Amino acid sequence: MNKGFEEGEVACCGGGSYRGDYSCGGKRGISEYEICENVSAYVFFDAAHPTQSAAQHFANLMWSGNSDFVHPYNLKQLFQF
Structure with missing residues (x-):
């Protein structure tokens, strides 16, 4: 199951290194921030939240x-018991 995210280290929106300052949209008194063009290519939207994808x-x-991902059962299997 490879989703094909292009960026897993840098957030889509924020300031500072790796866009890790929780400042998307000028929050917390930080006015400088960047936002990506293709949100679905990113794992993280901002410093605290994953993207919808x-x-x-x-x-x-x-x-x-x-x-490989869930053990011993995934949720679907648990609901089938």
């Missing part, structure tokens, strides 16, 4: 992922 991917893995 990443959250959906994680949810799919938890629901029906194999034992």
Whole structure:
């Protein structure tokens, strides 16, 4: 299950190194920030939150992922018991 995210180290929106300052949209008195053009290519939207694409991917893995991702059962298997 390779989602194909292009960027997993730098957040889509924020300031500072790796856009890790929680300042997207000028929050917390920090007026300088950058925002990416393609949010779905990123794992993190800002310093604290995954993008919608990443959250959906994680949810799919938890629901029906194999034992490489969830062990001993995924959520779908638990609901089938």
